[in-house]
Amino acid sequence: MTSVWIPSDLHTDASPWTPPLGPLVDIAIVAGDVADGLCWRSIPWLVEHIRPRARHVIFVPGNHDLYGCRYPDEIARAREAAIAADLTLLDCGQVRLVGGIQICGGVLWTDYEITGNRAHALRVAGDRHLGMNDHRRIQTRDRLGVPAPFRPLVAAGLHAEHRGRIERVLAERWDGSRIVVTHHAPHPRSLLHGEVRETIDAAYGSDRSALMEGPTAPDIWIHGHVYVSRDYVVGGTRVIANPRGHDTSFRRRDGTWSDVRENPAFNPNFTIEI
């Protein structure tokens, strides 16, 4: 059996966190949002806090990891940093084999189609005041390499690329176990309310249930980005999310504790056996 430890959305810069002591696991899979700042915060934190606890560390970046960064430049630097630190960075559908387990990962982003009104979802996500912070805090480059804003259509283009690569990996024969890891959610049941309710849901996940219900379904799909714990089955796939979220709990002057955890169901030691 192979032990797989699954924490995500740790936001260690917003509220410091140290994993509790626990046994050495075979694989740690972190599905994004360790901190704002991929190379200068997220990867060093993984090296200090996760690497000592796992024989193999798989990391898929999230949107927050890219805050304050220029997307393609930061990813290129992060690949080098990950290699140097003996971490595996899977950002756009790359594959890592650990024993008989194939792990395919990518941010995934989203297609903005889960609500059924893509044009409206793109407008809401990209609203400069009320939309996703991603489009204010991440920069990118256009096709000519010129610095450019990271607008929702850029994210949708990345989604198509990442999704296509994941689908091609799944289409190839593999006789062992298969895990897909994405930051963005792959099914409506993973959304905040367990279903599609509001337009902004389209920025949090897309519906990849056809992959889970098809003949090439991965055994497990791990994700983050939505700050609720999830563990359910669609078709041949077990979908798992164990996000910490933002934790701004504090001790009051009278010594009592104010519990303001974004996801009280977060299990710091959530581990499965494959």
Ligand SMILES: [Fe+2]
């Ligand atoms: Fe996220």
